[in-house]
Amino acid sequence: MGACTSKITGRPAGKYNEMPAQSEKSTKSTDRLPVKILLLGASGSGKTTIFKQMRLVHHMPFSRQEIESYRQLIYLNVTDGLQSGISRMNTTGFFVSEENRELLRVVENCDRDLKDDQPFPSEYHHFIEWLWRDPNVQAVYRNGNEAGIPENLSYYSQNLDRLFDPHFQPNNQDILHAHVLSTGITETTFPLQTRHDLVLVDVGGSKSERRKWRYCAEGASAVLFVVNLAGYNQFMREDEDTNQMEDALALWEKTCRDPSLANTVLILLLNKCDLFEEKIAYADIKNFFPDYKGPSGDPEAGRKYFRNKFRDISREIFAAQKRNFHCHYTTATNTMNIRLVMASVQGTIFPSTTVTCFRS
């Protein structure tokens, strides 16, 4: 498998946003047929995570430089995520316990930028651990998470001993859990064994980024529309009055109706099934979607309910356009799951050709 080529359009130069392009050599392929697939969906739904999985599936490991950048990003995700989550929590009237207030002040003032090869400062290890375990932080995180405490803190907090080891190097799972808000449009070309190139387009999903999507629609064969299934009880980071699932439903309708995407195969990926399954045990769907009539705490019934909501929105639009509704449940941080889903997606996009976009 040859090197992939990456092109970033319309994004400001930023330490972390440049990451996908850093290791890839710019090679121009000739006489090859591009198969363009767009990753669309709201911010935090999992688009870039799927993009990273595609690199792994196509055996394009992260370079040393990328791994170092991710190590620094993980430190930022942990310190900044915890601190900003807690300060948003304060605005909704919840505070860390009295005994942990001093720790919070220390973490608030800690330097978020690590230098190359600088270990995570050991003095913050237990402070971060204690703050994360604070009963009020846990209560807010588990009960609606109006404060939008980042979900990846749950993963990183279980790995703090490893993260604070002076020789810590992120593994693929650590990298898959890292989050940076994507800006602009990143086009990455994966050469396939046939005469085709897979051109995968990753975009930013926050509200201010969505107007840029129209610049990447031309020539697209398919759209993978990614939804955070676990967002049913959360508000948007950039709009604290809008429920994430309501936003995703509205965005799905807009995407289905978009004339510039009328010739694409639209595939819905209901993502973060792992978090959905955990969350549904304590956050009843009925409390957020009163028309849910299924049993409480049943992930299967919950998944089906949301799938039907998306299907109902597209039913008439697709009937008029003679398009079919396609939907998969995914956990983007699980490489095997993405491998299997992508093999199935490939069959949907190219039912009668030999194009092999996704290695299975």
Ligand SMILES: Nc1nc2c(ncn2[C@@H]2O[C@H](COP(=O)(O)OP(=O)(O)OP(=O)(O)O)[C@@H](O)[C@H]2O)c(=O)[nH]1
């Ligand atoms: N547990 C879990 N975490 C996930 C899953 N998919 C994505 N994440 C995490 O969710 C966060 C956001 O994922 P991204 O892929 O960066 O989201 P995005 O859609 O690219 O977001 P923007 O770039 O802001 O539009 C990251 O911390 C990911 O690791 C999943 O299926 N399960």
Ligand SMILES: [Mg+2]
């Ligand atoms: Mg992204």
